[in-house]
Amino acid sequence: MTEKDFMPSAYSFMPDSGSFTWRSPSNIALVKYWGKREEQLPANPSVSFTLDACATTTTLSYEKRKTPASGFSFELLFEGRSREDFKPKINGFFKRIESFLPFLRHYDFTIETSNSFPHSSGIASSASGMSALALCLMSMEREMCPDMADNDFTRKASFLARLGSGSACRSVEGKLVVWGDHPEIEGSTDLYGIRYPDGVNPVFETYQDTILLVDKGEKQVSSSAGHGLMHGHPFAERRFAQAGENLSELRRIFREGDLKAFTEIVESEALTLHAMMMTSRPYFILMRPGTLEVIRKIWDFRRETGSNMCFTLDAGANVHVLYPEAEKTRVLEFINNELVVYCENEHYICDRIGFGARKL
Structure with a gap:
């Protein structure tokens, strides 16, 4: 079209x-x-x-x-x-x-x-x-x-x-x-x-997303401005190719339900996004100290328990904690015990995969 x-x-x-x-x-x-x-x-x-x-x-x-x-x-x-x-x-x-x-x-x-x-x-x-x-x-x-x-x-x-x-x-x-x-x-x-x-493995059909509101404030650089800084970015072309390669790999991951590989792709994508921000001209950082502490604790928890919980980030400081529905009780307990302290006013949102927009 x-x-x-x-x-x-x-x-x-x-x-x-x-x-x-x-x-x-x-x-x-x-x-x-x-x-x-x-x-x-x-x-x-x-x-x-x-x-x-x-x-x-x-x-x-x-x-x-x-x-x-x-x-x-x-x-x-x-x-x-x-x-x-x-x-x-x-x-x-x-x-x-x-x-x-x-x-x-x-x-x-x-x-x-x-x-x-x-x-x-x-x-x-x-x-x-x-x-x-x-x-x-x-x-x-x-x-x-x-x-x-x-x-x-x-x-x-x-x-x-x-x-x-x-x-x-x-x-x-x-x-x-x-x-x-x-x-x-x-x-x-x-x-x-x-x-x-x-094809999508059933494990991805009910994935959970708990959003930790590390910082509810206005971003210092808007997404629109951040996109503009990719023009002339020294790493832009390789980044664009990398995204296509990662999407190719996700096709297999979605089909097979390979959660370890899913974690590697998703977390790498999140960190690459913020790396592009930090290496643009002018450079900027949207993560906050609490963002980094949450990431470190997620890594520690996964290493200690074998959990399939992972994180991703959008263009901001907040952390999206992604995990299979089968791990919901254990992950929410971990969030309440270890991560809520990094959330502004201890605020987080429990979300999940949805079906799209609907007319009311």
Whole structure:
């Protein structure tokens, strides 16, 4: 497919008013996306677990205007409060997607959104937020194109979400989602995320993710800025190749249920992501002392017990503790006894593999 395939034909009608609500989850990448080309296209393929508890709920209300607006007419409420500082990102998103949703200037919108987790703390709030908004907009378009097939709806929602935040395209579906062209994965593309199409051992179907909130504060460098620093990065090209190689290896791991190899790939990917941050120009560090202490204790626990628990990191200080469902009782006991002290206000979130976004 090409971008032109997402441009609609003439709408059969345009509704006067209405609203849609979608709940869209965050996701945690196992092979990391870090570095992009123009129009939010990834420099390397990635694969992620779709989460369940960490999600954004967005309601999009709309009223048809008598004449099209000169710009985009919308109000934005985040957790019940007007947030003018969020509006430039939404405005930029609307600019990117207008050619694919040409009705945007014909409506006044109210966007009401809330997260089940702290904003801007490395739990991919932009992924869940932008995918929820894209799905609301697609629900509008489906009213105008009632014959739209389900696959076309989902594919275009992921395509649009990508134009708001790259990783958002991986939050439309679940449980495992691939984004980015990979020669060994049928249907993979840079344009949108797809459900992982190959065999997956049952152990990965119910994987758990307990997110340790080491630092709930605003990140010192945004993910968008961090992606930009991959341009001209001395290690970028090798990193992009490494991501593809790791995804190839994960295909075998997913099929065979090789948890030791899974741990090696996932933890290496997490540390490589942060190594790229620390070796960019300018360089920066998003991990905190507590992040490193948690990692050390996880390694110690695994060595002492033979556990299959491992960690990954997103673009922030918080630690995602991944483990099979069969180890849930033992891992949570370890977290409460040894790791909770490193969490801000002893706060952590118990999450798990989810099925993707749903309409409310």
